[in-house]
Amino acid sequence: MAQAFDGKLEKLDNFRWKIPQTYKSGMRVPGLIYANDSLLPGILNDKALEQVANVAFLPGILKYSLGMPDIHWGYGFSIGGVAATDPEDGGVISPGGVGYDICCGVRLVRSDLTLDDLKPRLETLVNELFNDIPSGIGSSGNIRASAKDEEEIFLKGAGWAVKKGYGVKEDLECTEDKGSIEGADPSKVSKRAYERGRDQSGTLGSGNHFLEIQIVDEIYDEKKAEAFGLFKGQIAMMIHSGSRGLGYQICDDYVKSMIGCLGKYNISVPDRQLACAPINSPEGRAYLGGMKCAANYAWTNRQCLMHLARNVFEKVFNKSWNSLGLKLVYDVAHNIAKMERHAVDGKEKLLCVHRKGATRAFPPGHIDLPERYKEAGQPVIIPGDMGRVSYVLAGSPGAMRETFGSTCHGAGRCLSRSSAIKACHGRQIDKELFNKSGIIVRAKTRTTLAEEAPEAYKDVNEVVDVVHGAGLSVKVCRMRPLGVIKG
Amino acid sequence: MKPFELIEHTADVGIKARGATLTELFENAARGMFYVIAGEGYKAQGSKVEKKIEICKNRDNYEETLVSWLSELLYTFNREKIYFNDFKILSLNDSALKAEAGGINIDLYQSNIYTEIKAVTFHNLKIEEDVDGFSCTIIFDV
Numbered sequence: 001m002a003q004a005f006d007g008k009l010e011k012l013d014n015f016r017w018k019i020p021q022t023y024k025s026g027m028r029v030p031g032l033i034y035a036n037d038s039l040l041p042g043i044l045n046d047k048a049l050e051q052v053a054n055v056a057f058l059p060g061i062l063k064y065s066l067g068m069p070d071i072h073w074g075y076g077f078s079i080g081g082v083a084a085t086d087p088e089d090g091g092v093i094s095p096g097g098v099g100y101d102i103c104c105g106v107r108l109v110r111s112d113l114t115l116d117d118l119k120p121r122l123e124t125l126v127n128e129l130f131n132d133i134p135s136g137i138g139s140s141g142n143i144r145a146s147a148k149d150e151e152e153i154f155l156k157g158a159g160w161a162v163k164k165g166y167g168v169k170e171d172l173e174c175t176e177d178k179g180s181i182e183g184a185d186p187s188k189v190s191k192r193a194y195e196r197g198r199d200q201s202g203t204l205g206s207g208n209h210f211l212e213i214q215i216v217d218e219i220y221d222e223k224k225a226e227a228f229g230l231f232k233g234q235i236a237m238m239i240h241s242g243s244r245g246l247g248y249q250i251c252d253d254y255v256k257s258m259i260g261c262l263g264k265y266n267i268s269v270p271d272r273q274l275a276c277a278p279i280n281s282p283e284g285r286a287y288l289g290g291m292k293c294a295a296n297y298a299w300t301n302r303q304c305l306m307h308l309a310r311n312v313f314e315k316v317f318n319k320s321w322n323s324l325g326l327k328l329v330y331d332v333a334h335n336i337a338k339m340e341r342h343a344v345d346g347k348e349k350l351l352c353v354h355r356k357g358a359t360r361a362f363p364p365g366h367i368d369l370p371e372r373y374k375e376a377g378q379p380v381i382i383p384g385d386m387g388r389v390s391y392v393l394a395g396s397p398g399a400m401r402e403t404f405g406s407t408c409h410g411a412g413r414c415l416s417r418s419s420a421i422k423a424c425h426g427r428q429i430d431k432e433l434f435n436k437s438g439i440i441v442r443a444k445t446r447t448t449l450a451e452e453a454p455e456a457y458k459d460v461n462e463v464v465d466v467v468h469g470a471g472l473s474v475k476v477c478r479m480r481p482l483g484v485i486k487g
Numbered sequence: 488m489k490p491f492e493l494i495e496h497t498a499d500v501g502i503k504a505r506g507a508t509l510t511e512l513f514e515n516a517a518r519g520m521f522y523v524i525a526g527e528g529y530k531a532q533g534s535k536v537e538k539k540i541e542i543c544k545n546r547d548n549y550e551e552t553l554v555s556w557l558s559e560l561l562y563t564f565n566r567e568k569i570y571f572n573d574f575k576i577l578s579l580n581d582s583a584l585k586a587e588a589g590g591i592n593i594d595l596y597q598s599n600i601y602t603e604i605k606a607v608t609f610h611n612l613k614i615e616e617d618v619d620g621f622s623c624t625i626i627f628d629v
Binding site: 046048072073074075076079099100101136137138139140192195196205206207245248249251252255256259260271272273275413414415416417418419444445447448 | 493495496497498499500526546550551554555558562565566568594595596598599600601602603605606607608609610611612626628629
């Protein structure tokens, strides 16, 4: 079904490619893709660019329908897609521009440990993490939330977890939106969504979600690394998870109801998965209120997962997490729609920024950054695949000028899951990773390992080089995996 | 005519389902979805269960009814841990459906099931008719 993009891209420079607005009748703005010569053939070979063109149909879209270098074929929006809409100009909000795993994201936890400290206990640590952190399909957590708690999670987000003792106030300061986005409305969450969220707090999930123990193996910007508490040779932990069944159900409910809005508001989009409603409509406001509940749930989930992981470190090292220096560097969402202030043609406007597989990357001095990161810019956490490397970047002014404060979110897939399984047939991916790089991997099933094999992903080094080269964010440091827990 | 086959999708999973009739297409799409969830050769163990499924709130098109049917099965699978393997559509029109779905109550966490379908999407969804009957490509978010 995947087919090459049949339009013509205009090369603007070494990192920017334009899909002309004339590519499809109905596009309100052109498309702009960030890529280099090496990533482009892969991007052209699937349907992602067609999806970038489709997103350009959304009413109220401003400047460009954007594609980050980790772009790949999704549903409705591409993964790696960014679109900002103007509520004052009939701008819409689209649940498909956020995705089912609302506020899926990544957090990075630093430590004072070095490889010498970790090495004798690495295997025990990985085994204990695999044991104590609920993962895989059908998993439920030990962190129980009553119906009343769930409503509090929707309203207060990670603050609920901290109140329960699953972390400290400093964690909230180092989380996008302090782990709690304002305006969540629990009355906009269906009974089904409530039910699906109830027993899944503190669970990793499955698929591409993971917990990784990493070592910082390269520093690109000493000053920013120091501001983020990172140094070469340091052990860190990365957690990738989202809003679990709650988010899936909220998105599902609103995609279905917003298909009805297309006729009601006379909106024409080429794909029903782009169903949307004006931000300033009852339906648009209802989705935003519900989506924010799921966002707060996701931040709570990652806070709970970090708490469980800190407990495991305490058990394995027989020291408090605080004395191990296990502090949160930052937590970013990469599937979300946000109301943010951006300059458009010299005038500041409140816009709805959809980031579907893209990360916020606010520059130094931005009002929404915590004091400790005001000078360095926002930490941007970019996971790679489980065999290569991951990155920490910092937000930069280029992102504010061009991409509504956004950058890439990861490596991005290049092989379908079935192709990855075929490519790994008869191989033992965990053994390969251990023999080649000493990486200890634990997963619930062998198929998950095959689906998530390093070769199923683009080279994250290339992706990061593009956003760095284009000035959307700045390379700060690189991490290499040592231990991986897959759902 | 294959009842369904997997199709390549970079990030997610898709199936192309077929049926001589629309009823058969809907039943085969459900089979395809549970094939995606559990893989080839999955043998569910547990007690047998039967569920009645009714959809009656769609907007005059078969595509939306198809997504609602699959979403309902997926929701029941997640909530009640029923692996469905037997589907019988009792009545179907462009805005409503009545069906019986038979399955097995499984221990999902202990099972070897590895694919979590987050949702049934509407991405490029179109039921097509030709001389062999009906077909449709469905993309699942995984």
